[in-house]
Amino acid sequence: MIEARELTKRYGDLTAVDSVSFEIQRGEVVGFLGVNGAGKTTTMRMLTGFLPATDGTALIAGHDIFGEPLAARRAVGYLPEAPPLYPEMDVEGYLAYVAALKDVPRGARREAVERAVTRCGLSEVRRRVIGNLSKGFRQRVGLAQAIVHEPPVLILDEPTVGLDPTQIREIRSLIAELASPREGETQQAVILSTHILPEVEAICRRVILIHEGRKVVDGSVEALTSEYGTLDQMFARHTYAAEPTGAPAREGGAQT
Ligand SMILES: Nc1ncnc2c1ncn2[C@@H]1O[C@H](COP(=O)(O)OP(=O)(O)O)[C@@H](O)[C@H]1O
Ligand SMILES: [Mg+2]
Structure with missing residues (x-):
């Protein structure tokens, strides 16, 4: 691959x-x-x-x-060192925007966002503004944007x-x-990438x-x-x- x-x-x-x-x-x-x-x-x-x-x-x-x-x-789905999250957007809106950028067809975007939200455990914050989320949730949003188009x-x-x-x-x-x-x-x-060895073992x-x-x-x-x-x-x-x-x-x- x-x-x-x-x-x-x-x-x-x-x-x-x-x-x-x-x-x-x-x-x-x-x-x-x-x-x-x-x-x-x-x-x-x-x-x-x-x-x-x-x-x-x-x-x-x-x-x-x-x-x-x-x-x-x-x-490719890519989570950079500093993910380009838009702090003023809500989680769903941002993921729909990324799905569009990644050429997910219009009719399939809602489902793509739904899947990413579920897989990354974002249901409870889906309508929250990204800038107000904890760092852990923001990182999940970063992962969700990486997988939203199912690369x-x-x-x-x-x-x-x-x-x-x-x-x-x-x-x-x-x-x-x-x-x-x-x-x-x-x-x-x-x-x-990481330099945390227990992470690798895990x-x-x-x-x-x-x-x-x-x-x-x-x-x-x-x-x-x-x-x-x-x-x-x-x-x-x-x-x-x-x-x-x-x-x-x-x-x-x-x-x-
Ligand atoms: N845009 C750049 N211009 C010049 N040197 C760079 C640039 N980006 C990275 N480097 C250098 O390339 C090397 C590798 O960097 P990097 O890939 O960021 O390492 P890592 O992610 O493993 O910490 C480093 O010496 C870094 O200083
Ligand atoms: Mg690095």
């Missing part, structure tokens, strides 16, 4: 993403890991078609992001950042459900780790855990310099 082929992004002398390739199938929830500045957001923005790649390409549901940009974009691919950039522990639990179980839907719902390929069965723009690990949580002991050790091994103290080699280590 998602196929990155040697995706590369350079900003002047800095290679933010360096020839990254991977494939993600329907039903997979992949944790995209890396310290701050590793290149996660840049990779995701290229996959969504919002940021042109310097080199390489990606296929989304079989559509090349350069050759068929509109079809590729339509197949086969979901790209979520740090979906639980800034939430309290209860909200984090709720959003995590929501994401897990999105990948294993009930009958009649679309099964999706999900990639989510919802992902596979991990891709990037460091300084390069893919350094790609494997199942199970295999990696048995190889390294814990995901934490796997992460440290590939992102810190091999010093006996285990001190972070670069500024802005894993916990920031």
